[in-house]
Amino acid sequence: MAKDEFKEFKLVGTRPDRPDGLDKVTGRARYGADISAPGMLWAAVLRSPHAHARIVRIDTSKAEALTGVKAVITRADFPTGLTGEDWNLQENTMAGERALYDGHAVAAVAATSKLRAEEAVRLIEVEYEVLPHVIDVDDAIKPDAPVIREGAADATVPEGMPPNVVRYMEFGRGDVEAGFAEADLVMEKTYKTEATHQGYIEPHACMGQLGADGKGEMWVCTQGQWFIRKMCTAVLGLETSQLRVTPSEIGGGFGGKTTIFMEPLSLALSKKAGGKPVKLVMSRSDVLRATGPTASASMDVKIGMKKDGTITGARAEFRMQGGAFPGSPVDMALYCCFAPYKLKNVEHVGYDVLANRPKCAAYRAPGSPMGAFAVESLLDEMCRELGVDPLDMRLKNAVREGDTASYGPKYGSIGLVETLEATKAHPNLSIPLGPNQGRGIAAGYWFNHNGETSVSLAISEDGTAQVSVGTPDIGGSRASIALMTAETLGIPYEDVRVNVVETGALGVNEPTHGSRATFASGKAAVVAAGHAITEMCRRAANEWGIDPEAVEWVDGAAQPAGDNAGKFPPMTIAEIAGKMGSTGGPISGHHESVPDGVGASFGCHVVDVEVDPETGRTTILRYLVVQDAGRAIHPAYVEGQYQGGAAQGIGWALNEAYIYGEDGRLQNSVFLDYRVPVASDLPMIDTVIVEVPNPGHPYGVRGVGETGITPPLPAIANAIQEATGARLCELPMSPPKVLAAIKAKGG
């Protein structure tokens, strides 16, 4: 498959307008909440105001009596007997015996209007017995901590651990103590990060319809329609194939829309309301209280380093809470935290902890930013202590092809060294800094996921092509897949239409997650295009009366492969397609697999900040992202991914955080107080696309979507130390904390 010998591409690497662009800028694109149907009802959800409470009694009679109310549901309307993650999903969709976090759904209503549904929700009476709660991950493993759920630990948790520890892991190699003994400097510190939300602009929205016959439909904003299908049917006890799920356009997901939160409620309400479609749209407050942010983390890191910057040993012990259910990304955080470095002696220990918070979901490189914050912060301090240049230290320890990763496997082709060298050569590094300014550098890593992938391609009668993919387009994947398909078929970019299709149209596809859409769906589209090309060559060979093997495909046309094959003028795709009905029927290509050859991506960020010494306020002066893309199919959208990752990381580093009151209620469930960066907070983010092609992809693609959020947390902490002399080990590095740190060091 390797097409690397094609030194010159006609389309790959160009920057055409995205096919969904016009619809999006004119407001014509249909997002989750834009879907409506005749007879549709509106849903509203009653949510727990308590962080932890026993549900003693729910009285829905007044709500049911209200005119216009067509269905009221509680957990009693769901099937029982689920286990494992299916039970977790059901319990998170609708509380059972206990409400486990502020915002946990307790009951839901469908009515003839949104206002009526909301009015009915206010008429539902719930008697709670408020229970002690725990929010902080370190508090949750204290001996006297309230227990979220007895017996929730899986088999990995050794006897005698605190009951809120539900998963435990340790792995590594070598002898870290021997490694520390070899070092000239050993440092150990503890770091904490708060939970942050993906902050996608489009709140969750769906319209579900379910009949008494168990056949249903769902229109939903999601990153993965098959995941929605599988999870909804599991939670509701339906046959998987009987639910058809159609994805809408998606206004951001960043991992947060790879699972379900409220979708089964619309189906359950629909069924109870006689099969009428039920629309459910979350408010921003619902999104922040009751969908999945990432985990909060408490992390100990210990590293040994020689005077020349060589890392001799490294140990990480991470504790993460991912809400009231197992599933914090502590494993991923550990896999990634030392991934850029060649280590003989390394040890990882991880605890997945329960707390009274919403069930965490994936958030762009889940876990990796937290681990990087701890490790890259400590490395920076050690470089300062030893007087070693932070980029030289990273180059000295950088992993290369063939090295064994800190988390076990052997690296194939990777581009960390090239990335660090490109960083070193960038002009931003030689811009002089003024007073109260500082420069910070950090590296980061994320994988590239494969996953179940099914793609169909069909040639239309006019010689254009349509591609059906199952991965919703979050970051420009339709443009990238169209470019690769057009390049392969030898036709113009505009002649390919890529459609994101519903569950009935293809085999199972995993969501757009793990930086996989352009890699996996793109690879499958190229293979499918190859099948169509083979068929078109066969049709030309039939017409010419020569052997199909003697026909080759060049620039969108079949032609005899050399003079011996016969002398015929090239037959174009339009000519072949125009007579497909009489030459054997439709021409298509199909490919399904769990593709191999994933290509991981390393990045390095350099940030310049200025800190107001009197207020602790940090301004980002300039920001540079350097990252290996393998090959950038559509460079503008690769740059967009780099910039987007950096922007989210900057928000996480400086101001974003879940803030809970003493009562365990989330205090900042609106964007006024959940402070994502606004446009004027950020400079234009500089990008450098490093291209070390991934040999596992026909056009060299690596996953690029996630790595960019990994380095900003430590890079900014490192820059703030340079600017102020104060080292921040807890996020967010908000002005009150930075000012306090400046004052604490006597500044």
Added chain:
Amino acid sequence: MRYHTPTTFEDAAQLAAQAKGLTRFLAGGTDVLVQMRAGMVQPDDLIDLKKIAGVAEITATDDGGWRIGVAVPGIALGAHEGLCADWPGVVEGMELVGSTQIQGRATLTGNLCNGSPAADSVPGLVAAGASVEITGPDGTRNVPVEEIPVSPGKTALKAGELISAILLPPRGQNAGDAYLRFIPRTEMDIAVVGSAVSLRLDGDTVTEARVALGAVAPTVKLVPEAAEAIIGTTLDEAALEALAKAASAACSPIDDKRGTVAFRTEVAGVLTKRAALIAKARAKGDTA
């Protein structure tokens, strides 16, 4: 809910006085409509003031000051040359409220009546010595702006009373004002601390001053001690330090999701120093 559109303030006051349940006045609507949509407030009577003649106008008063109608949106303040020349600190406070879209609707009067200690336009009005004209069942009266908010979300207005205009005094010569707020971001945020300073110079010496702080007490606060710290000085280093100290000393903030007691207290002093220097530069003719 009953929706009313009176054409005089007297009628509006009568409607409010006769109303039995929850009453809200509507001008820009950037607080009331949002609160209604969020389910925080369900008024029984909603009295829209925009049909009253003159409510969207800024007019010069006989004494050389300004009268600002209750429905004048923020964006109109910034577009008014006379007002910007006289009271740039008042204008910049209002301009910090919300987004461009919000600026097209939001009003000074609404910002004041919302009763938030963090209201960005209020410290500037207090420092300016602005007053409000109140219309009620018993006629009209004028009250200094600082007497309107009494606690978070509460005002001194009695049942049936409403503000019918904001009145800015004549600016006079050699004077300037400024408002600064602290937010962690650059816009679209709520003040963690706000500070307004208005002063008059004789040469380089401060002869009059008023200082007002926001978001550091249950209401926006006039701080005479801070003004006294700079009157008679040239805003030298010692005077600025005394000003900062007096401003910090006047703070009685809370710890909340937006800031800590220590941070607000400290930064109130920092912002007040900086605002005083801007006000001084403006008094000397610097239009920045």
